[in-house]
Amino acid sequence: MQIPPRFARARPGRATVPQTAVAGLALVLWAMLVVWLGWLVLREIDAFSTANSDNLQWSLSQADVEFLQFRLALKDAEDAPDALDNLRLRFDIFYSRMATMSSGKLFRSLHDSRQYAGPQERVQGFLDESVPLIDASDAALHAALPRISARAESVAADVRAFSLAALAAFAEVSDDRREGITRLMIYMAVVLMALFFGLTLLAFTLFRLFRLARKRADEIQIAGARMQTIVETSPNAIVVTDESGTVRVFNAAAERLFGYSRTEACGRIAAEFLIAPGYRQPEQNDVFAFAEERRRPLPEERQFETVLQTRSGRSFPAELSVDRAEAEDPLYVAYIRDISRWKDAEEMLTEARDRALAGERSKSEFLAVMSHEMRTPLNGLLGTMQLMRDHSLTERQTELLDRMQSSGKLLLDLVNDVLDLAKFEAGKMEAVSAPFSLPRLLDGVVETALPLAETYGNALSWRWAGPAGAGVFGDARRLRQVLLNLVGNALKFTRDGAVELEVEYLDAAQGELEIRVIDTGIGIREADLIRIFNDFETLDSSYARETGGTGLGLGIAQRFTRLMGGSIGAESEPGEGSLFWVRLPLPPVPGFPEPAFPDNAAPDVRPALRLDVLVVEDNEVNRFILREMLEAAGHTVTLAENGRAGVRRAAEHRFDVILMDISMPVMDGTSATKHIRGGHGASAATPIIALTAHAFPEEREQFYQTGMTACLTKPIDRALLLRGLEEAVSELPEAPPLPPAPAETASERSTLLDDRLLSHFLTDFPRDKVDLLVTRFVEETDNDIATLSGSDPGNPDLAALAHRCAGASGTFGAEALRLALVQIEARIKRGAPPDPAQLRALEGLWQQSRAALRARLGRTLAAPLSPQDG
């Protein structure tokens, strides 16, 4: 069993460095001591190995003896003259002895000693004195014998004293030497003691080290046993291989998992029998790249899934957790888990989730389809009701029709809300970013909500707070819907008060716009403020029950606001009113044309043109309603019941505009549009408006790509339809291509004359002034229209003329004329020459407008107008 290095590694010795330093220092000191002692001993050995003297005592005693022999020889010579030679010899021997004693190395050290030096000098003096006598002739020597004898007698004591002094001195030297040796012995003893102490310490240290090593070995053994237990009891298979992939450890769980016994597995190359065939080669399976490259797996490589195989050949998905234990002999440790069951469960779960998602989706789709399907008959009902008003009805019938229509509209709102919600939840809703005129959109909102405001006796208006803006990039349709929701909400909870929209750019760069809907209504309690944006939330208010509503409005407004990247919120003071704000990123469009009418109560536009319209629609009810609406507006209608019939009609005749349903039998609207655009029929360039019940952004994009110019959402509202037609024909750039789905209340105003504007004008000015102004207006316009209708399309003054004329027409409420003039002006400004037919049509339009004006103003105008009327 290999021990992972974490367990095997001994605890690092603390304070190793100081210990080593102390030990090293002690060793050096010790070595120095031993060297010093060795030097001492060697010196002593050296001193002992060579003798400084021969026998000292012998020399000293010999001096005495030789002196005595000399004196004996003296005596003999006095008696026997032939003994003189012997005397001479004895003298020489004594002389030699004394010479040795004065010049010998041993005795030189004694020369400083007074006891020695004195007698020695005297003896030497005697010898020196005697030498000439001894060396003289026998006769002379004989004669001198008594003198020599006397002198010898006198130095005898000196010879003795000198010997004794030498002995004493040598005893001293000897003592010194002994002391030196004793000292050396003491040193040696001390060093020996130190050595003994050091050795004891060393032995003790070694013993401790031995015990420590044994303890660590025991610990390692215990850790090893523990590791063995851990490995063996692990529920996961553990396989340890060396760098070459040879199995080293194969635990019990691995035996169970793979079906190999430990002895069978160990020693084999793991990849060759544990990995399923088809996963063994690096090119088949790169999860073992680290093992191929003999390196540690990167953190992201340490856990992976692969397919392994048991002894019986069963392949199974497994999850591996591998790391490399770095050591002298690196090991790969792999924890292996059979994840077959987990994989199955995962698959089942995925399937279940997919089913659930599919169910959810189909539910959403079902809701969307149902809402859509409900809208078609509803559209039929509402359209028919509108058409019924064109017939003479009794008061009672009108009242019933009103109720039916309001109930129908409520139902339509509900369906629309649910459809919006369903689309939103289905994730099919995207905010678009297209240029549109913000003032116009706000005008439209006010206009649309005006009837509701009047119902509750509320004033409704909008205004800029701060610098005014014009064209912006954004999703006009969603914004309109949000604002209509907020305004509608405000109006419903306000009685005989005012609802005002304040529009303000929050920053100088005009990146973020805030629109505040401020009412003077009943307000909302603070506690309720947080839940008003919840779906299906209706506050317990008599107003709410009275006004009805799905409770989805604010929820949808919030969703749309967020969809457009903005935020929404509300503040309120119960009893004083509420403020709902919407903040949206609506960057301005540079160079966007200023609205022709700064009046924020600009009237809805009415087509006054007589258009030749082809309606391609398979639904009979829809066909009927469309025809009725279009014809009522003065257009000529040709019907086609499917795409193919539509294509045929379009090829035969040049229509002004084509209304094209999308989903139809035989040939759908998209294909039909392609055929019309692709062919060379009479209407190949005619604007085509898509009629669809479900215009998702991507679909709409597709419509435009096939050549459609606009898109209208069913159910068809009369006002929206007519405006759509007008916009498609004029190709005005500022209008959103798709008007909002919620139906606007179509106001039954004259197409020629805006009575409201005219009423303002009439009440603002005294009657005589009015007459004068009207007369001048009629005269000028007569001239202008004549110029315009008769002039060449290339005339450079046309735009200015049309603009001036349109301004005047607006003031007097000649709305259809104004619109036609605005279209001409816009076309010229875009750089396109005005349509001569459009110019010619001005004359007739003016005639009608003038007649209507005359009828409205009555006899006052009759007189001045009559001459020209003729």
Added chain:
Amino acid sequence: MTFLRTLRSAAAAMLLLTLPLAAADLDTPTGPPLLTVSGAIDHTNDGVTAVFDLAMLEAMERRSFTTRTIWTNGEQHFTGVSLRHLMEAVGARGGHLRAIAINDYAVDIPREDWEADGPIVAYRNNGAPMSVRHKGPLWIVYPYDSDPAYRSEKIYARSIWQLARIAVRE
């Protein structure tokens, strides 16, 4: 002294006459005899002894060296005849010899000492013949400086001066 020598010579001659004549292949001393070698020797010139005078010694192969001694001051130059050479000349058979000085100091020198060719029988110190007063006329000197082994009390004791006689012993 001469008298004694004569006496001794006479005694030796008398002894020689009584014993079978040994090989007398040594020269006969002409000057005053300085050294008498006796005992287990093969070559003699005076009965059973070999007697040497200075000329005889000087005629032998001479050896000299310079060394310090513990008895003198400063370096000394000694010239003499190698003890080995001398022993060969007399055909010494013994394992050691006894050297005896004028003052009757005596010491034994083993054969290995002379066979190692260390000691010489010096007759000149610093170029001059040595008087009795200056440890002459013969002095067995070892080259003390050349080997620490020669600086021992044993060797100092064997360094006999005023050498007069040598007796070679079995």
